[in-house]
Amino acid sequence: MPRFLDAEELDLLAIGAWILGTGGGGSPYASHLVARHFYEDGGRIALLDPDELADDDVVAVVSTMGAPLVFQERMTDAAFALKPVRVMEAFRGRPFRAVMTVEIGGCNAFQPLLVAAASGLPVVDADAMGRAYPEAQMQTFSIAGLGMVPHVVSDIRDNDVIIPTASGWHEMERVRRRVCTEYGSVATTCQAPRTGAEVKRHAVLRSLSQAIALGREVRRAKMAHEDPVEATVAAGGGKRLFTGKVMDVQRHTTEGFLRGSLNLAGLGEDAGASFDIAFQNEFTIGRRDGAVIVTTPDLICVLDSISGEAIGTESLRYGQRVTVIALPSQPIHRSAEGLRHVGPRAFGHDVEFRSVFGEELA
Amino acid sequence: MPRFLDAEELDLLAIGAWILGTGGGGSPYASHLVARHFYEDGGRIALLDPDELADDDVVAVVSTMGAPLVFQERMTDAAFALKPVRVMEAFRGRPFRAVMTVEIGGCNAFQPLLVAAASGLPVVDADAMGRAYPEAQMQTFSIAGLGMVPHVVSDIRDNDVIIPTASGWHEMERVRRRVCTEYGSVATTCQAPRTGAEVKRHAVLRSLSQAIALGREVRRAKMAHEDPVEATVAAGGGKRLFTGKVMDVQRHTTEGFLRGSLNLAGLGEDAGASFDIAFQNEFTIGRRDGAVIVTTPDLICVLDSISGEAIGTESLRYGQRVTVIALPSQPIHRSAEGLRHVGPRAFGHDVEFRSVFGEELA
Known part of the structure; x- marks a missing residue:
C-alpha cells in the first residue's frame, strides 16, 4: 500500500534534496511551496515503494530541465509539470501507473510530487541519478543501456516536442537541449517510460526516503544546536x-x-x-x-x-x-x-x- | 486521372524551379538526379491536378529545410524524403492520399517526387509559396491562418522530432530551426497535413506545371540560340x-x-x-x-x-x-x-x- 507523505516530510525533502543537488538541480524552494500549498488545501501525495510496482506497470519519468538561474525567474507549477505527461499519454495511447523523478537532487525531487498533485498518480520512491546531473544520458537507465525514447519536452505556454526516435542518448540530449534553449532555458519533460521491472532493477531505490532522512538529521542537529x-x-x-x-x-x-x-x-x-x-x-x-x-x-x-x-x-x-x-x-x-x-x-x-x-x- | 510526368519534364522542372528559387531553396541538381535515376530504372511519378483531390483527402506537405550550402555536401535521397512522412502517418494513425511540396523554388520542387518514388503516392500540382522562402510561417497556409501542427522534422540518421502543439507559426519555426541546426543544418520535414479543400483554396495551384513551362521556354530559347x-x-x-x-x-x-x-x-x-x-x-x-x-x-x-x-x-x-x-x-x-x-x-x-x-x- 502506498503511504501518504506528511507535510513535515515535504520540508525535510526540500533540505535533503538541495544537499544532494551538488549545487545544481535548481533550488527546491518554489516547488516545495507549491507542494506545501497543495497540502494546506487538503491535498495529499502518495509515496509508492518500488516493490509495490508490478513488473509491467508503466512509470512516467519526469523533470524540469534547463539552467537553474532561470528557474528562479520563471517558477514552476503543477500544471507545467503535468503537461508533458499528458502529451506522452496521448502519444502512447495509455495512462501511467505512477510517476517518478529523473533526479533526487534539487527541485526535481518535487517534480513528481507536482505531477501527483495535478493528477492523483502515486510517486515512486526512487530516482535515476541519486543526486543531480545536467544531461539525460547521465541517468542510470542510460548507463544500464535502456532506450531513450519517446521523450517529451514542454514549455510553459502551448509548445511541446515529442522525440519519437533518436540515434543515441547524446543525440537525444542535444536535440532536447536546443529545444529547451529555445523555450527560454526552462522546460518540463516526460522521459522514456519505464516498466516496473526496469525501475526495480535500474533506478536508485528509496532515494526520496533517504533525502527525507538526510533533511531530518540536518534539522535535528540545528534544533539541538549541533x-x-x-x-x-x-x-x-x-x-x-x-x-x-x-x-x-x-x-x-x-x-x-x-x-x-x-x-x-x-x-x-x-x-x-x-x-x-x-x-x-x-x-x-x-x-x-x-x-x-x-x-x-x-x-x-x-x-x-x-x-x-x-x-x-x-x-x-x-x-x-x-x-x-x-x-x-x-x-x-x-x-x-x-x-x-x-x-x-x-x-x-x-x-x-x-x-x-x-x-x-x- | 493523374498523369505520369515524363523524363524530359523532370529536366525542365529542374531549370524552372531553380529560377523560382530566387537564389535559395537549394540547387535541384542532386534531387533531379535521384528522380532521373528512378525513371531510368523504370519508375514513374504521377502528377495530380488539385481539382482531382476530394475535399477530405489528406495531403502530406513536405520539404528539405536548412542551409542550402549544406545541401551540396549532404545530399538527399528518396528514403530521407519519405522518413518524416512515415513518422507523421504513424503519429496520426492514417495514411496520406497524396504529397505536395511546401515550395516550388529550388530543390523542394523535387521533394514530393522523391517521396512519390519511395511510396507510390501521387504528387499534387501545387505548392505553398509559388517560389522559395526560408521560414515555415511564410507559406500560404500560414498567411491564410491555418494551423501549423503537427509538424515532423527528421535527420538523415535515426533522429526525428514531432511538434504536436505550438503557440504560433513563429514559435514552431524557431523550435524546428533549432532542431535542424542540431541535425547539421539539413533536415526533411512533413508539415501540418492539409485537406484537399485547404489545398484547393489556399495553395499556389499548378505551380509544378508552371515551373516546367518556364523551364521549357528557357530550353527552347537556348536551342534556338536566342x-x-x-x-x-x-x-x-x-x-x-x-x-x-x-x-x-x-x-x-x-x-x-x-x-x-x-x-x-x-x-x-x-x-x-x-x-x-x-x-x-x-x-x-x-x-x-x-x-x-x-x-x-x-x-x-x-x-x-x-x-x-x-x-x-x-x-x-x-x-x-x-x-x-x-x-x-x-x-x-x-x-x-x-x-x-x-x-x-x-x-x-x-x-x-x-x-x-x-x-x-x-
Missing part, C-alpha cells in the same frame, strides 16, 4: 573537504546550462589555502591550491558553514562562508560504464576519477 | 534589373540559414553602376547605387548572363557574369497579411514594399 554541516557529513557518510569564504564566482548561462567556476579563500584550519570548483549546473571538480582532490561522481556539496543549508551554483556570491563536503556516489556511477557517462571526462576534465572515499569506493 | 535570359523574362512576365559581374560575396551559415550579401559591378548599359543584394537563403532586397529598387515578395533572380541558368546564393562567386531579373509575386504575398509575413520587414529591412511591376501589382 553543527549541521557535521550532521550532514555524519548522516551522509561524507567528508569535509574545505572551509572558506567565496572570493569569486564566474557564471554564464549558455546552451541551456549554467556553467562557471567558484573560488574560495580558506578560513580556520584552511587559512592560506585556496579552493576552486568548476560547475555545469552541478559541481564537477574541486582543486585545492591547483591540485585536483575531488571529482564527479563523488558528490561535491557547498554548504553554508553556519546554517548547513546547501548553496546552489546560481546563488553563490562573494563573501559567503561555506564548507565544501563530499558524499559518496552510487555504485553504478563508479562502474566503468558509469564513469564513461558521468566521470570527470564526461564534463571535459581530463583526469582520472579517484574517490575521496578511497579505494573501497573508487 | 537569349535565354530574355526568354525567362518574357515567359515569366518579368523585368530585367541589372547586368554585371560579381565583385564580392559575403556568406555565413548561421542559425540554420545561409545569410549574406552580393555586390555586382555593372557591365554594358549598366557600366559604372553597382548593385547589391542581401539574402537569407533567398534574395530579399536589391539596391542600385545604394537605393532600394526591388524587395521581396517580388522574385529577385540572379541568372548566368550567357546560359540563363539560375545561380543560388550558395554558388555565387567572384567573376560570374550575371543578370538580375524580377518576376511577379503571388497575389497572396502582396496582401497586407502576406506582406506582414514575407515583405521586406519580415527579413529585417525597414522599407516599404514597392513592386518593380508598378501599382497594378503593388
